[in-house]
Amino acid sequence: METEINTNPRNAGLCKPRSPQVEPKTRVRGKDHFRTSASTKARRHGYIRVSTRAQATDRQTEALRLECDALHIEHVSAVADARPVFEKVMRSLRPGDTFIVLDLDRAFRSSVDAMLTAADLRNRNVAFRILSLQVDTTTPEGELFYTLLAAFAQFERRIISRRTREGLAAARKRGAKLGRPRMLDEAQVLAAYLAVESGEPTQAVATAFGVARSTLERAFHQHGLNYPVTRKKKENCYE
Structure with a gap:
């Protein structure tokens, strides 16, 4: 304003x-x-x-x-x-x-x-x-x-940018994980995927894990899991 x-x-x-x-x-x-x-x-x-x-x-x-x-x-x-x-x-x-x-x-x-x-x-x-x-x-x-x-x-800005890139490269060599930490670890993603695969609504599973639906869907893709999932059909048992 x-x-x-x-x-x-x-x-x-x-x-x-x-x-x-x-x-x-x-x-x-x-x-x-x-x-x-x-x-x-x-x-x-x-x-x-x-x-x-x-x-x-x-x-x-x-x-x-x-x-x-x-x-x-x-x-x-x-x-x-x-x-x-x-x-x-x-x-x-x-x-x-x-x-x-x-x-x-x-x-x-x-x-x-x-x-x-x-x-x-x-x-x-x-x-x-x-x-x-x-x-x-x-x-x-x-x-x-x-x-x-x-x-x-501009020269100073380029020097700062170069030093930043060099620092990030050195951190990666040391095995440091850069960027924002993930909301769900691998075990949680797999558990959530199995729940969705078994028929649970994706939104309900995301709420249970305390994340947004988009976050859960992105986690599936990051771990190489197919989404949308092919839900397993429940077998009918006859006497």
Whole structure:
């Protein structure tokens, strides 16, 4: 969920930015407050992110307030698949606008993400600033520094990735079992399979072993057992 702050001192208490009077406002569906039908003035958009609502945004807000026309606050983890506020701000940027963050990691998941986004903004004629690093990609010096910074960050990420792969390979050689431990051991899987084979409903057997039906079915396949099973028919006895 987004919190948008208007940084105009005369409207300091408002959460919705006020567009110039010459530009009519039209409501749109979704979480946007208002979107103007035309944009004649370049705007400076500040993006603030914290992982949870329990975390304070004061440090970022105070640093960006004087530099931006509007602040967009998002409460989401850096590694989240979806960042609706960030994505909405990216879509709303127009040529001549400026996208501003306090720290590089507040807006990007990785250096690759940062490089791709910076390149996209540059192609759209949108400026990009990182206040803590005094980086302004509108200048040749700022663009060079940002490129070098992103390259070093990417190098560090690749080194960490390589060390992680080497560590996992060494653990496998030692016989360590990697990944999440299985819910059922081999004996339990076989017992559950025999119960299902004898005619017991799969859901009932899964409940008896304290696992979901999908977990039980996956365990059957992991142990090379045929599923769905061919249930054994009960023999009728005649006197």
